[in-house]
Amino acid sequence: MDFEVVTPHTQSELLGAIAANQGKNFRIGAGYTDLINQFKLRPERDLTVINIAQIREDTFRNISKNDRCIELGALVTASDLLGNDTVRKEFPVLCEAASSVASMQIRNTATIGGNICNASPSADMSGALVALQARCRILNVKGERREEPLVSFIRGPRQTSLEKHEILERIIIPQNTSAVIKSGFEKIGARKSMEISIVFLAYHFQLSESGIIEKAGIACGAVAPVIPFADRACAYIVGKRLNELKDDEKEAFAQKVMEYAAPISDIRASAWYRNEVLYNISKALFE
């Protein structure tokens, strides 16, 4: 498949390129680990690729932190996340999700922006970010910005709320309000690496000193057209003592997570399996 490549190096070149291509068929390319595959499966004609991999601006590239949040540029890679102390210590769910992606070679180029904008129900890093109640910062060709919660930004398989004149710039994660957390990412797949989730469960609980769950974030993957935030399961679990849940409470929690699952069957697993496993690992979270 033939395509033209435009490589802006600055934000203004980037916005210029997007503006100039409004009447044409174009795609944004970051790490290309999803895009190249799509080109192979669904070749397109008369395509321009706007290659954002060379953008120098920090807003696209860095990981920053203030009192209220930590922010990730859309071009932050899975490997960047793994190398970041804050992510490792304060957001294990994101770190575990990033480390579960593919292989080191892929992690070195796979960006968080690509993972989100590809809008796959099995996108691991997006799953962790949904559980963390992250927001997307979106930039348009006029240089204006808007913010939207990630969970609504993703609209369906390969669909986001991005307009043609917009681009994802940054992801914003609210700071933990407690130092006591239980946070992690359970990925189910046939292989330890180079594997797309058959099911995943991303969880991030913030606890009081005495072990009561104060805030909860749960997201599940590959069980619905989008990555749902299981807010009823979160609401159910908040206020309970993490280590003292009774069996029927664990089951009730798992049942609430299941309300968000409507999986399909494919060659990798049946809907039955996805349901069964999601239930089991949800219940086992507190064991």
Add this chain to the structure above:
Amino acid sequence: MTKEFKHIGKATQKFDGKERVSGKAVYGHDLELPGMLYAAILRTRYPCAEILSINTSKAKALEGVECVLTAEDADVHNISYKRDHPILKKGRVNCIRDEIVAVAARSKEIAEEAIRLIEVEYRVKKGVYDPFEALLDTAPIINEFGKGLESFDNKNIAEAFHYEHGDLEAEKARSKVIVKKRYELPRVTHACMATSNITADYSPLTGRLTLWASTQVPFLYLRDMAHALKMAPSNIRVVQPVIGGGFGSKLDMLPFEPICALLAIKTAKPVQLLYSREEEFLASPTRQPMVIDLTTGADEQGKFTFRAVEIIMDNGAYTSWGATTPFVMMQTFSSLYQVPACRFDARAVYTNNPFAGSFRGYGNPQATFALESNIDLMAEALGMDKAEIRLLNANYPGEITGQGLHYNTCGAIPALKAVVEKGRYHAIAHAPKEGRYKRGIGLASMLHVGGGAKIYRSDGCGTTLKLDDYGYLTIITGSNEIGQGSETVLAMIAMEELGIEQDKIKIINTDTDVKPWDVGVHASRTSFVAGNSLLGAISLLKEKLNKKAAELLHIEGPDFVYENGMIRVDAHEIKIDKVVRDIHFMPPHQLCEVSFFYEPSSEFQDKQFKGDVSGSYAFASQAIEVEVDTLTGAVRVLEVHVSQDVGRVLNPLGLQGQIEGGVATGIGYALTEEMIYEDGLLKNPSFHGYKLLTANDMPKVHFYPIETNDGAGPYGAKGASEAPLIPTSAAIANAVANAIGVRFYSLPLTAEKVLFALVQKSVGTPRRCATLSEHAQIEKQKGHGF
């Protein structure tokens, strides 16, 4: 006689290792000849259809297209083991990999575009995808060239084998337990790192055809190619580039190879054909899927009494060497363990699935899975220990089996004992199974040929040696290097025997115009056969050198030692290159070259498949510990203990590589790998959908070699490289049964299959029953019902 070796038995890095890891190795994909064209193949859209018309006019008109080839343009013979496979199909297509048109063009892109421009009109027919259905009277004839009706009483039988020894009925009558089970084995593929490739060049001036081809059997290939193209074999030269994975996939010549040759002949230009990964999944041969009905018995003491086996193999649409895998399987049933009576029947049945070929282990992983599972079941029925029942029935040195295999040496019992002890079999097997993660351990053993296999007119190998004036040795061997490390072992043998350093040894093994005959890389034979052949050549070379050295040193017929580039006896010594120069330059002026052909002592089996078919036999056992996650059904292999009678360890490093590689293939076969076909269509032609395991999934592999020093092998060595994957899936299935109390009769043991069985076991019918039927539906599509 424990002679101290300087090189044999010492860990030696692969001779070609540096080139491979530095990217300097030249694979078929790296070749580029002047004026070379690129080929592409149009395959059928439907697995079973009539071809009504083929219109190639648009493709022919495309700028840059130099040749468009259909069956009409090709004056060729059918290929394959049964000559039932047209290289280009006309009139009908029989499976989804079928080749209809081939194109050669000035670029790969043009060739692919030309393929898109070809219009084929089909009349789609209902195919037969289940071999049992194909056996029915009502089934259509699947392969029009098949000889099933004449030879086997059924039009859709491609090949059949019958074997028996002993009095089955009498043995049955005195059996205390009889276990009868059906085992189902999936279709898996080799997944070679390098995709299939060939480059062909033809000169109309000389009539000579040169093929850069990744075959495992260059001389048989040359003969098959000549037959297909109606050429004289000696006008064909086969050159092997570096091969990126064989594993049996390159035992048969496949249609793309004569197709590429034909394109080169028609255009009189070099033509290259490279598979994409998708094509590799779709159009390379697979392991035989099969259904094994196995009945086995044992007496009160646990001594085996009999085995009755019936096997139906899904042959696919054409017949490859793979149809002869029963040849190996029957050895497992007749001769792995002592058994007074055995009856074995196997039929390879045509279907509209892609055809199955040969694959490392050659039927033996399937046979061993069934047999070793049944042994566990018999032990359970008798209330016997699973290690004990195996030890009780294991073979001894000196045994001549019912099938006539002579076990001059036999490490079966030491291998079993090693893995039982080192794997802490009893402690793990009997530990309580509690909690979410349940651990278990399983045992399985295997028997495989260890000294080649006489299935062709010769199982031999030739070697020519050339020692030059500077003391450099060129080994021209008939055998091939396909990554298994045979060059390294040959160099080690030469270093040991002639005292020449490694960097003064060159190996020529890639060119049929140059190298002497050899039957090919298969049956774990190369180190054994090529090693013996080299030793034979070395002794001829030494005769020459000894004679001249004695002359130069003015001594009589002594026993020389070859060391550090010197030929020595007591205080007398002379440089080896000096001796060569004297042979060359002094009267009577001779070359320092010798040739030797080694033929193993093995014999052909008779029509009843009895006879000592191999120069020696390899035995192995594995004890594998697994952990089953009862919440997800995932099986994790924790530790693999392998013990194998390898005769003698030649290169420990190479051997460990073969063991680990084999185990990796065995684990994939056991747990995750499966080509999912639905009505003849492959649903997972990529590594995304086909779950080949990765390095991260590998457990620790502990290896305990058993050295029995078999007189037939070089330094006592036996073939070793298929064995490590053969018992793996059986040991894993036995371990899973030990862990969770559920036994599986089909592979792979996917997490879903395991979880389903666990849920069924605990609550009868699984929760969320609404989707249960849907689940069963999917499993049925995958080819294994519950």
